[in-house]
Amino acid sequence: MRLGSAEALLEEMVSLARAGGALDLRLARLIAWFKRQDLAPLGYSSLPTFCRERVGWGGTWQRQLVRLVESDLKLVKRAVFHGLPMTVAILAPGRVEPNEQATWLMAALRGEVRPPRSKRAAAVPKVVIHGRLARQVHAARDLARLVVGWPLSVRGADAFVLGSWRQQRPGEEILAEARETPAPPDHEPVPAWGGPDPATALVGPWREPVDLEDGLRLLEEVQRARRERKLRLGCLYARVARKGLHQEMGFDTLAEMAREGLGCSVRTLERHRKLAEQLEANPVVGRAVEEGLDLNRAQLVLKTSQPETTADWVEVAQRTGVLELQRATRMAARGLEEEVLATYKWAMAQTTNTVALRAVQEPAPAPAVMAVHPDLPQAAEWFVETVRPEPQKGFGKVKERDRFVCQNPECGRRSLRAHAHHLVFRSEGGSDDETNGVAVCSGCHLRLAHTGLVSVRREGDAVVWTYPGGRSVTVFDVPRRFR
Numbered sequence: 001m002r003l004g005s006a007e008a009l010l011e012e013m014v015s016l017a018r019a020g021g022a023l024d025l026r027l028a029r030l031i032a033w034f035k036r037q038d039l040a041p042l043g044y045s046s047l048p049t050f051c052r053e054r055v056g057w058g059g060t061w062q063r064q065l066v067r068l069v070e071s072d073l074k075l076v077k078r079a080v081f082h083g084l085p086m087t088v089a090i091l092a093p094g095r096v097e098p099n100e101q102a103t104w105l106m107a108a109l110r111g112e113v114r115p116p117r118s119k120r121a122a123a124v125p126k127v128v129i130h131g132r133l134a135r136q137v138h139a140a141r142d143l144a145r146l147v148v149g150w151p152l153s154v155r156g157a158d159a160f161v162l163g164s165w166r167q168q169r170p171g172e173e174i175l176a177e178a179r180e181t182p183a184p185p186d187h188e189p190v191p192a193w194g195g196p197d198p199a200t201a202l203v204g205p206w207r208e209p210v211d212l213e214d215g216l217r218l219l220e221e222v223q224r225a226r227r228e229r230k231l232r233l234g235c236l237y238a239r240v241a242r243k244g245l246h247q248e249m250g251f252d253t254l255a256e257m258a259r260e261g262l263g264c265s266v267r268t269l270e271r272h273r274k275l276a277e278q279l280e281a282n283p284v285v286g287r288a289v290e291e292g293l294d295l296n297r298a299q300l301v302l303k304t305s306q307p308e309t310t311a312d313w314v315e316v317a318q319r320t321g322v323l324e325l326q327r328a329t330r331m332a333a334r335g336l337e338e339e340v341l342a343t344y345k346w347a348m349a350q351t352t353n354t355v356a357l358r359a360v361q362e363p364a365p366a367p368a369v370m371a372v373h374p375d376l377p378q379a380a381e382w383f384v385e386t387v388r389p390e391p392q393k394g395f396g397k398v399k400e401r402d403r404f405v406c407q408n409p410e411c412g413r414r415s416l417r418a419h420a421h422h423l424v425f426r427s428e429g430g431s432d433d434e435t436n437g438v439a440v441c442s443g444c445h446l447r448l449a450h451t452g453l454v455s456v457r458r459e460g461d462a463v464v465w466t467y468p469g470g471r472s473v474t475v476f477d478v479p480r481r482f483r
């Protein structure tokens with residue numbers, strides 16, 4: 001290859017790499033806009049639910065980016081447009097004063113600002129437990145998640161259990177806090193920021209959406225641009241790596257090209273390359289992506305399927321929401337792929353709606369062996385002894401049956417604040433029998449089901465959720481063998 005074309009290649013890669021941060025910021029800016037809207041008319045009771053189904057960004061990453069967008073850190077945001085890695089930029093909000101951002105940026109550009117080192121490195125040595133102790137720690141984590149009412153990571157759940165134990169907090173106090181309704185968020189307007197935005201070249205200049213529909217259109221546009229950018233960059237990088245073109249570009253190694261030339265890590269490029277190559281090697285998935293299957297679902301399919309089951313998984317992905325597909329692939333990863341696929345096939349044959357299964361919300365079994373903080377076994381024992389949610393009475397038993405998990409197939413939030421919802425309202429002759437109820441989180445109950453924006457009704461053994469805009473999800477009660 002001539003030097004000229006290696007240069008052209010590098011130039012295109014540089015502009016694609018730059019566009020990454022700009023597109024992420026554009027997406028975060030849109031999410032910050034959605035955060036300030038009532039999402040119930042779209043059928044979502046919360047921003048995380050909306051983002052999971054429509055954006056596919058992980059909770060922490062999304063929150064950090066939105067925090068950066070909402071901050072006054074104009075210079076930091078602009079530095080992202082000029083190649084400051086996003087992983088560094090998101091460290092600034094909340095830690096850097098706007099009048100100190102220039103100094104902070106200088107340090108960041110010298111490489112002196114690093115993400116906080118993984119806590120794991122500094123952690124005390126762990127102990128290995130199994131049997132009863134492992135089951136108890138598992139139960140304590142489950143209970144911690146229930147009372148916090150948020151999908152805590154393992155580390156988060158352990159911190160909550162350890163913290164409660166160290167302070168010897170009374171169980172009643174922990175439970176009272178769990179039942180409290182959080183204050184509604186207080187949204188400041190998003191500060192405007194000027195300056196050229198490289199995302200403009202790909203998705204046009206920034207503008208506020210006119211309404212929710214318009215917002216969804218813009219969201220779609222940005223996501224398409226992000227997808228195309230990722231795959232194109234992956235392809236170009238693959239070509240460079242295959243032919244060793246980085247040397248013609250003046251870099252000794254691929255890592256050096258990534259770092260010095262593109263301002264990103266070689267790991268990111270490898271990830272893009274792997275995805276682009278996988279899509280090429282799996283034409284069924286590749287075609288589905290071209291036809292509109294989002295990359296998150298596509299990646300779940302690629303991770304889970306065997307060559308002979310790929311087509312089946314694509315079908316499942318096209319007929320399920322993101323949350324549901326995540327659950328399905330988790331079940332498959334437990335060695336149940338054949339059964340999972342058979343059950344979804346059965347469900348998909350019953351309806352033309354999107355499908356979901358009730359039983360996949362069952363808790364994961366306790367791992368046989370785990371390595372944990374040395375205090376955790378004792379703290380876990382104390383925690384499950386101390387924090388005892390009182391047994392539900394009457395119609396409230398519906399909540400226990402559903403493990404306090406919101407049965408809205410797009411929500412799945414688990415919280416002690418869950419409500420028991422009548423499928424046939426009492427005013428319409430519905431009974432207080434458990435078969436007439438589902439557990440729903442307070443948001444889905446008050447903002448969706450009771451405003452009539454979302455209808456929930458029983459059809460035989462299934463429960464059908466119909467959302468604004470006409471999308472419907474049928475939730476099947478699956479055969480016992482599957483549980």
Ligand SMILES: [Zn+2]
Nearest residue numbers: 406411441444
């Ligand atoms: Zn819910």
